[in-house]
Amino acid sequence: MTAIPSALHRFGNVTVRLSVELGRAELPLKEVLSLSEGSVVSLNRLTDELLDVTANGRVIAQGEVIAQDGRFALRIVSLVGDDVPGPTTPDAASLPADASVGAVQS
Template identity: 35%
Template sequence: MSEDQTTENSTDLESSIEQATEAVTVQSKELDELIDVGDDAQPLGIGNLMGVPVRVTVQVGRARISIAELVQLKPGSVMTLDREAHEPADILVNGRVVACGEVVTVGSHYGVRITDVHSTEEG
């Protein structure tokens, strides 16, 4: 590429950037001033959060397999997990382990009997 072509391409690019910049609409809004409510304000509190839904997952085990093994899976295939049958399952809330328990049946559904609750303290 010659120096003239480079200069021409650079000028075209600058022109395109300038046109694109002019086409952007920017709006600003003045925000209300924050008011200090002092020490009399009530904290959010756990009571206000009690109705918030969380995702609970029961994990009975994991497996690590190759792509070659993965593409061979079909109905009837059995995958061995990393836990023995008697080991407890992990109970996760929003992806974090909070307890463990044993898998049980409740009528025609699976359930989990909590056997241990993990400490919520971070160490």
């Protein structure tokens, strides 16, 4: 883990929401309504693609899913640089109804 500059220590207890999106799918409403247990929805990401890690909706890193102590976890592979603004992920409330299938939050 990288060292936090001393000027930022006072913000160390501020809570942010980290989210990881596995992928998205766009489906007609009739297909969404026909989903049931055992249904499979294909997402737009390949299994070997890195996942975007967002903090309060802003991409801060990319990582890969791992298993740790019987839980899903995320290994950070790369951090988004300060000089390159990362794309933002829209808040779930602002997404169209067909988006956000397969979102995972931690």
